[in-house]
Amino acid sequence: MLMNSKTYIAAAFVALAFGAPAQADERYAPVRDQTVIKECGACHMVFQPQMLPAKSWSKIVDGLANHFGEDASLDADTARQIKAYLVKDAADAGWWGGKFMRGLSKTSAPLRITETPYWVREHNEEVPQRAWSDPKVKSKANCLACHSRADKGNYDDD
Amino acid sequence: MKIRIIVPLHPKLIIAVLALSLLPIQGSASELRQQIIAGFAQDAKLKNSGFAGFSAGRGQTLFLSKPATGKPDTPSCTTCHSINPAAKGQTRAGKEIAPMAVSKTPERFTDSKKVEKWFRRNCKSVLGRICTALEKGDFVTFMSNQ
Numbered sequence: 001m002l003m004n005s006k007t008y009i010a011a012a013f014v015a016l017a018f019g020a021p022a023q024a025d026e027r028y029a030p031v032r033d034q035t036v037i038k039e040c041g042a043c044h045m046v047f048q049p050q051m052l053p054a055k056s057w058s059k060i061v062d063g064l065a066n067h068f069g070e071d072a073s074l075d076a077d078t079a080r081q082i083k084a085y086l087v088k089d090a091a092d093a094g095w096w097g098g099k100f101m102r103g104l105s106k107t108s109a110p111l112r113i114t115e116t117p118y119w120v121r122e123h124n125e126e127v128p129q130r131a132w133s134d135p136k137v138k139s140k141a142n143c144l145a146c147h148s149r150a151d152k153g154n155y156d157d158d
Numbered sequence: 159m160k161i162r163i164i165v166p167l168h169p170k171l172i173i174a175v176l177a178l179s180l181l182p183i184q185g186s187a188s189e190l191r192q193q194i195i196a197g198f199a200q201d202a203k204l205k206n207s208g209f210a211g212f213s214a215g216r217g218q219t220l221f222l223s224k225p226a227t228g229k230p231d232t233p234s235c236t237t238c239h240s241i242n243p244a245a246k247g248q249t250r251a252g253k254e255i256a257p258m259a260v261s262k263t264p265e266r267f268t269d270s271k272k273v274e275k276w277f278r279r280n281c282k283s284v285l286g287r288i289c290t291a292l293e294k295g296d297f298v299t300f301m302s303n304q
Contacts (some may be wrong), residue, residue, distance in 0.1 A: 043249045043250075043251055043253060044249060044251035044252070044253050045251070045253070065282075066229075068231075068250075069229050069230065069231030069232065069250075069283075070229065070231065070232055070250070070279070070283045071229070071278075071279040071280070071282035071283045072279060073278070073279060073282075136252075137252065138248065138250075138251075138252035139250060139251045139252045141251040141252070142251055142252030142253075144252075145252060
């Protein structure tokens, strides 16, 4: 059979419609910036920027002197560099909007990934309440306690 | 014909040479730490001419204290660093922290920028203010003996 351009387009649609949902898709590009890895990673897993909108990241970096109840302040240069990196790949950075924008209005800027509607839905359905009080988990910010490859951007093991 | 394998160095000699080659690395870590402590001593003297050296005991008291003047989620240094300096700690987000005791983590307090950054943050979190040079010197002296 000869494939003309129409056939290709039709094939692409078929792949989009049936192919994609069959694959595990909780994957995010891992953070590669050494400054972000060093500074954010000193206290917690380096969360992927795709998990919060740009406004959230700005608020978080600007508020590091009181970061969820801790002083995590940085010198101005380092803070600026980290903010630029996070904002560039934020959940709302592309025209299509990332998964973490689902259920979020364009103006909202949550400070916790664990308070976004997408995160809440994904975890409420499957995670029993008692799992959160396991001392090995300690905090909802401890993705690695259950997603062993979360730092590589891979959350398929859910 | 007999083949003789020549061993030019006695094994004990090799071990001795290896041990010697490791010494400078160890030496430089404690040298760097001594420099950092010396810096704190200079500042402490500037503030108080009667400064009579650092005290591991006072450092321990600071480490274990619950001053209740800082942020509610971080009542003490031990909130994250564990009550035993030789044990691993844990951040509030569940990440492991290497022991503060120098005997367990030899590279502790050897990078002046890192030391100052964490004193600034952690003293603000726990005490609600920055630490004095005396407090910093006492703390590092205590952990160096652990």
